[in-house]
Structures are given as C-alpha cells and as structure tokens.
Amino acid sequence: MDLLDNLALGFSEALQWHNVLFCLLGVALGTAVGVLPGIGPTATIALLLPITFGFDDPTSALIMLAGIYYGAQYGGSTTAILLNLPGESSAAVTAIDGHEMARAGRAGVALAVAAIGSFVAGTVATVVLAVAAPVLARAALSFGSAEYFSLVVLGLIASIALASGSMLKALAMIVLGILLGTLGQDMYTGTPRFTFGVRELYQGLNFVALAVGMFGIAEILRNLHDPRTRTRLVSRVTNLWPSRTELRQIAGPVLRATGLGSLLGVLPGGGHVLASYASYAVEKRVSRNPSEFGHGAIEGVAGPESANNAAAQTSFIPLLTLGLPANPVMALMAGAFIIQGITPGPDVMTEQPALVWGLIASMWIGNVLLVLLNLPLIGLWVRMLSVPYSVLFPAIVVFACIGTYSLSQNPYDVLAVAVFGVLGFVLIRSGCEPAPLLLGFVLGPLLEDNLRRALLLSRGDPTVFVTRPISGVLLALAAVALVVTVLPMIRRKRDVVFAEDD
Amino acid sequence: MLRPRSTGDLVAGLIFVGLGAAFAIGALGYDLGSLLEMGPGYVPLVLGLVLAALGVAIVVKAYVAPDPAPGEVSDAAGSGRAVPDAEVPDGGAPDTEVPDAAASDGVASDRVPTDADVPDPRPLAGIQWRPTVAIFAAVGFFALTVDGLGLLPATFGTGLLAAMARPGTRVLRALLIAVGLTLTSWIIFAVLLQLRLALFGDWLGG
Numbered sequence: 001m002d003l004l005d006n007l008a009l010g011f012s013e014a015l016q017w018h019n020v021l022f023c024l025l026g027v028a029l030g031t032a033v034g035v036l037p038g039i040g041p042t043a044t045i046a047l048l049l050p051i052t053f054g055f056d057d058p059t060s061a062l063i064m065l066a067g068i069y070y071g072a073q074y075g076g077s078t079t080a081i082l083l084n085l086p087g088e089s090s091a092a093v094t095a096i097d098g099h100e101m102a103r104a105g106r107a108g109v110a111l112a113v114a115a116i117g118s119f120v121a122g123t124v125a126t127v128v129l130a131v132a133a134p135v136l137a138r139a140a141l142s143f144g145s146a147e148y149f150s151l152v153v154l155g156l157i158a159s160i161a162l163a164s165g166s167m168l169k170a171l172a173m174i175v176l177g178i179l180l181g182t183l184g185q186d187m188y189t190g191t192p193r194f195t196f197g198v199r200e201l202y203q204g205l206n207f208v209a210l211a212v213g214m215f216g217i218a219e220i221l222r223n224l225h226d227p228r229t230r231t232r233l234v235s236r237v238t239n240l241w242p243s244r245t246e247l248r249q250i251a252g253p254v255l256r257a258t259g260l261g262s263l264l265g266v267l268p269g270g271g272h273v274l275a276s277y278a279s280y281a282v283e284k285r286v287s288r289n290p291s292e293f294g295h296g297a298i299e300g301v302a303g304p305e306s307a308n309n310a311a312a313q314t315s316f317i318p319l320l321t322l323g324l325p326a327n328p329v330m331a332l333m334a335g336a337f338i339i340q341g342i343t344p345g346p347d348v349m350t351e352q353p354a355l356v357w358g359l360i361a362s363m364w365i366g367n368v369l370l371v372l373l374n375l376p377l378i379g380l381w382v383r384m385l386s387v388p389y390s391v392l393f394p395a396i397v398v399f400a401c402i403g404t405y406s407l408s409q410n411p412y413d414v415l416a417v418a419v420f421g422v423l424g425f426v427l428i429r430s431g432c433e434p435a436p437l438l439l440g441f442v443l444g445p446l447l448e449d450n451l452r453r454a455l456l457l458s459r460g461d462p463t464v465f466v467t468r469p470i471s472g473v474l475l476a477l478a479a480v481a482l483v484v485t486v487l488p489m490i491r492r493k494r495d496v497v498f499a500e501d502d
Numbered sequence: 503m504l505r506p507r508s509t510g511d512l513v514a515g516l517i518f519v520g521l522g523a524a525f526a527i528g529a530l531g532y533d534l535g536s537l538l539e540m541g542p543g544y545v546p547l548v549l550g551l552v553l554a555a556l557g558v559a560i561v562v563k564a565y566v567a568p569d570p571a572p573g574e575v576s577d578a579a580g581s582g583r584a585v586p587d588a589e590v591p592d593g594g595a596p597d598t599e600v601p602d603a604a605a606s607d608g609v610a611s612d613r614v615p616t617d618a619d620v621p622d623p624r625p626l627a628g629i630q631w632r633p634t635v636a637i638f639a640a641v642g643f644f645a646l647t648v649d650g651l652g653l654l655p656a657t658f659g660t661g662l663l664a665a666m667a668r669p670g671t672r673v674l675r676a677l678l679i680a681v682g683l684t685l686t687s688w689i690i691f692a693v694l695l696q697l698r699l700a701l702f703g704d705w706l707g708g
C-alpha cells in the first residue's frame with residue numbers, strides 16, 4: 001500500500017540519528033524561546049530561522065524548523081498556563097482555564113493535559129496529512145497558471161475572511177505585502193525594481209528580515225510600550241499526572257478538537273488560532289456544566305490545545321501540496337523551503353519524497369519528543385521565566401541582528417529589520433495585523449508570475465481566469481468570501497461566532 | 503479642524519496612501535507593457551493605486567465610522583477580541599497582585615502585554631520616543647557597523663543601545679548587559695556554531 005510505503009520511507013529518513021537529534025534540538029530551542037513571555041510561535045520561528053540555514057541537508061533543516069514550531073507552540077501554552085501570559089492568540093484560549101487550574105494548584109495536571117492532548121491530536125493529524133496530501137498534490141499537478149493565480153487570490157481573500165479585525169486594513173496590508181514582494185529584479189525582463197541602485201536589493205527584500213522586523217522587533221517595541229503588569233508566577237508545579245477520572249473527562253474533548261482542528265488547519269488564514277477558539281466554543285456548548293468554563297475546566301485546556309496542535313499539523317497540507325502557505329508560520333516554512341533551494345508545491349511530493357515524508361514522520365516524532373522532553377523539564381522552563389525582561393529584550397535584539405546578518409552577510413538585511421520593525425510597530429499600533437502583509441509578501445511573486453504567464457498564454461485575454469472551470473470556481477469562491485466578509489449583517493454574525501457569549 | 507474619530511485609522515490610512523503613491527509613481531519609471539505582455543511596471547502601478555485607494559477609504563472611515571477602538575481592533579497576533587475581555591480571568595485586580603516589590607526586576611514587575619490587551623485608541627499619542635528610537639538605532643547600528651567594526655564591537659553597541667530603550671534603565675546597567683551579551687554571542691556564534699564572521703573588522707585593523 002502506498003501510504004504505508006510512504007510512511008516507512010518517511011520514518012526511515014526521520015529516524016536517522018542526526019535527524020532525530022535536530023528534531024530534538026528544534027523542539028528544545030522552540031520551547032525555550034516560546035516560553036519567554038510575549039513571544040509567540042511566529043516570532044520564535046522568525047528568530048530561530050537563521051540557525052537552520054547553514055545546514056547542507058534540507059531535510060534536517062526543515063525537520064528542525066518543524067520541531068521549533070511545535071516546541072514554540074507548547075512553550076506558549078506553558079506561559080499561558082503558569083503566567084496567564086499567552087504569547088500568541090491561540091494560547092490566549094488556553095490561558096482562560098489553564099491559568100485558573102494553575103491557581104487552584106493543578107498547574108501540573110493542566111500542563112500534562114496540554115501535552116497529552118497535543119500528542120493525541122498530533123498523531124491523528126499526521127495520519128490525516130499523510131492520507132490527504134498525495135491526493136491533493138495529484139489534483140494540483142493539473143493546475144495551470146490561471147488556476148494558480150485564482151488559487152492565490154482565494155487564499156489571500158480567505159485569510160481576511162477568517163481573521164478578525166478591520167477588513168480594509170487587512171486588505172491594505174496584503175496589497176502592501178505584494179508590493180514589497182515586487183522589490184528586486186523582475187523575473188521576465190530582469191529590470192531591477194525599486195532597488196534605488198543598491199546591488200544588494202537586486203534579489204529582493206529578504207523574507208526573514210521582514211518577518212524578524214514585523215514579528216520580533218515590533219513585538220519588543222509593543223512590550224516596551226505597555227507598562228502593565230498582570231503576572232503572577234505559579235512556581236510550584238507538582239502532581240503532573242492526571243487521574244483516571246480526569247483522563248476520562250478529556251477523552252471526548254481531545255477527539256472532537258482533533259477533528260475540528262484537522263479540518264480548520266487546512267483553511268487559509270485560520271490555522272491553529274481559529275481552531276483553538278472554535279474548540280473552546282464547542283466544548284463549552286456540549287459540556288454538561290458550562291459554568292465551569294472560565295473557572296478551571298479541564299476540558300477548556302484539553303480541547304483548544306489539541307485543536308491547535310492538530311491544525312498546526314494539517315496546515316502543512318496546503319503548503320506541501322499547493323505551495324500555498326495558509327498562515328504566517330507556514331509562510332516562514334515556505335521561506336525556509338525556498339532558501340534551501342526547494343519551491344514548495346505539488347512537484348515536491350514526487351521529486352523529493354524522502355524530504356516530504358521525512359518531514360511528515362518527523363512531526364510525529366516531534367510530538368513524542370515534546371512529551372518526553374517537556375514534562376520532565378517543566379522546572380527548567382519555569383526558571384527561564386524568571387529572566388528579567390530588561391536583560392531579555394536586548395538579547396533578543398542582538399540575536400535577531402546576528403541571525404539575520406549571518407544569512408548572507410548582507411547589512412542591508414539588518415537595515416530592513418530596523419525599518420520594518422518600526423513600520424510594523426506603527427502599523428500594529430494603528431490596528432493593522434502583520435500576518436496578512438507577510439502572506440502577501442510570500443504569495444505576491446507567485447501571484448504576479450502566474451498572472452503574467454496566464455495572460456501571455458491566453459494572448460492577453462483576461463477572461464481566461466473565469467472561462468477555465470477550476471479557475472472560475474476558485475475566483476467565485478473568493479468573491480463569495482469577500483462578500484460574506486463585507487456584508488455588515490453577516491459580519492456581525494461572524495463576530496458572534498468568534499465571541500461566544502455567555 | 504475636524505478631528506478624526508480614530509487616529510489609528512488615520513495614521514494607517516495615511517501610511518497606505520503614502521506608500522501606495524510611492525510605489526505607483528516609482529512604477530511609472532518602468533516599462534508598463536500591455537495586458538498581453540505585462541512589463542515590470544504594470545503590477546506595481548495597479549497595486550500601488552489600489553493601496554492608495556484603500557488608504558483613502560481607511561482615512562475617510564476614520565472620520566465617518568471608525569472601528570470601535572477598544573476591544574474591536576484586534577491585536578498583533580490576530581483575533582484578540584475573540585475572547586471577550588470579561589472572560590479572561592485576570593484575577594480581579596491584577597495590578598494589585600504584584601507579589602513583593604523586592605523582585606523589582608523579576609518577572610513580576612515586567613510588563614508584558616497579552617493578546618487580550620486593548621490597543622491604545624490614540625496610537626501616535628501612545629508611541630514613546632525613547633524605546634522606538636533606541637531600538638531602531640540599535641538594529642541600525644548593527645547594520646552600519648558590522649562590516650566595518652566586526653561582530654563583537656557591533657554586538658556591544660547594539661546591546662547597549664537596546665538596553666537603553668527601556669525607560670528608567672541606567673547606563674551602568676546597560677553597559678553590564680551589553681558586555682554580557684557580547685560574551686554570550688561570542689560563545690554561541692563564534693565558539694559553538696562556528697559562524698565565519700569577522701570578530702573585529704577592517705576599521706579596527708582586524
């Protein structure tokens with residue numbers, strides 16, 4: 001059977017000792033940085049990305065990055081539970097009941113439940129990924145330029161429809177991202193665009209510099225601006241293992257959340273954030289005593305944590321099969337692929353099976369390592385939380401600079417970090433989200449390339465995008481998504497879906 | 503003069519108008535081509551105009567129907583408002599629960615916002631010069647000096663400037679942090695990771 005062969009290939013690749021080591025290193029580093037207050041998975045990955053670029057073997061680099069991702073996510077949950085300090089909004093849901101559990105002396109159980117839920121969800125989602133990816137990739141191989149263009153449009157529009165916040169601003173951020181993506185030499189004519197005669201800019205803006213600036217530096221500025229204290233460190237973590245009753249209690253939520261998360265993870269823009277919120281809402285609704293939610297309900301930790309891990313896994317599906325990153329984290333992964341000289345997309349599956357299946361298998365191994373590593377090391381992570389912020393943030397600034405510079409020893413990359421850090425901060429302060437900009441930046445060249453190629457092939461006939469059936473359907477879906485987002489009445493309903501009321 | 507009802511919208515809108523116009527004008531300098539064979543200027547021109555138009559719409563919205571600022575505008579990472587603030591248990595009065603003042607530099611006194619935080623409805627009024635300029639200068643310093651001075655001096659300067667970004671940090675403390683960071687970077691990047699970066703640059707005769 002294909003699936004088993006593929007998985008066997010994957011495990012034989014991922015279980016090579018050096019790959020296991022990189023996976024372990026990634027998980028440990030990801031947790032260590034993710035645990036730091038105020039730094040979410042996206043910032044963690046952006047900051048640690050440069051480490052993996054020196055690797056000769058792309059498989060090892062990507063395995064390590066994936067490990068960093070799970071580690072960062074789990075680290076974020078740890079701070080959410082112990083400190084009520086979610087690093088990213090997906091962990092904000094965990095903080096609600098997780099921190100209440102911690103205050104009631106059940107921090108250990110909350111952390112263990114998060115780890116167990118994530119492990120179960122990760123295992124199931126890995127299988128989902130292994131089954132779904134080849135099918136989708138085969139379908140994607142028949143896509144032409146017109147289809148790709150429409151698909152990218154759909155992805156970008158859907159990412160606004162599913163996110164929250166001002167739609168106009170999100171749209172503007174996407175457009176700005178695409179425009180920033182046009183910097184550098186034009187791929188058809190070789191004309192340098194917006195390079196101001198600077199040779200170093202011919203290859204375009206460095207993606208990592210943009211991400212480190214918009215997510216890392218802007219985040220530090222935000223922290224420095226908000227002199228607010230709402231932290232109470234729960235330092236004693238005892239009693240890790242949940243009781244039998246508690247295990248029975250979480251079985252349902254974990255399974256439901258796994259299904260929900262696997263599904264939502266595939267959608268553009270949704271990913272793990274949407275999955276956590278949706279799972280929390282579902283669990284609260286089906287619970288026999290919903291009043292416990294918000295006061296330390298174990299289901300309120302198990303559900304969202306499982307959902308976000310499942311979604312984290314399945315959000316690799318659009319990346320591996322279509323070359324479309326569904327969220328900023330996947331955009332970073334796509335950047336990593338490209339830097340390793342691999343263009344993510346349907347061809348990767350057939351041309352580099354060892355890499356793809358190795359990555360998929362390593363996700364499962366990563367989840368095992370996460371459980372093995374994090375539960376015993378909880379004490380160490382807790383201690384990391386006591387590093388004062390006045391030491392922490394200069395360290396992050398310095399490491400961000402060195403990391404970005406070491407990519408290609410190009411000082412302009414570091415300058416870009418400074419510029420986009422401040423620009424990103426001002427935009428964030430003005431109510432714009434950085435994620436759409438990053439998506440636009442990554443997908444922009446794909447969009448322009450396919451647009452120009454499709455028009456060239458159709459001899460300048462723009463109707464090609466609607467007359468080709470698949471392309472037409474994709475664009476129609478994009479239009480529906482846009483209308484649904486714009487209509488105020490539906491928009492209000494969307495808010496209700498997000499903000500589950502009491 | 504008419505005051506906007508949301509400075510956030512106004513600032514964001516103006517930034518978009520400015521950048522959109524800049525891209526569009528810049529694109530005019532390149533070959534536009536035709537629909538059949540688009541030149542390098544085509545896409546940037548169209549998108550620059552779209553961005554400027556979106557910016558205008560956002561500015562207009564700032565005067566007419568701003569986003570209900572607190573709680574509505576979502577935060578950096580995304581759907582901050584998805585969980586109503588009331589639902590996030592911050593233990594009644596979190597600010598009064600800072601444990602002992604002795605831990606003045608510990609986690610307890612470090613203010614780190616959560617995603618449930620409500621952005622300042624008047625963003626520019628809320629932007630402070632010291633952190634913003636210092637962080638920009640810190641990263642910019644690294645960019646300008648790393649080739650000339652080399653890794654270690656650049657790291658030292660960046661660490662020093664960054665440490666000073668936090669209001670209330672004294673020079674001596676910032677110096678200590680910078681020295682510590684330089685040593686740590688040397689150990690991590692030069693000794694452990696063996697990155698081939700010049701520790702001291704040409705300007706210093708390295």
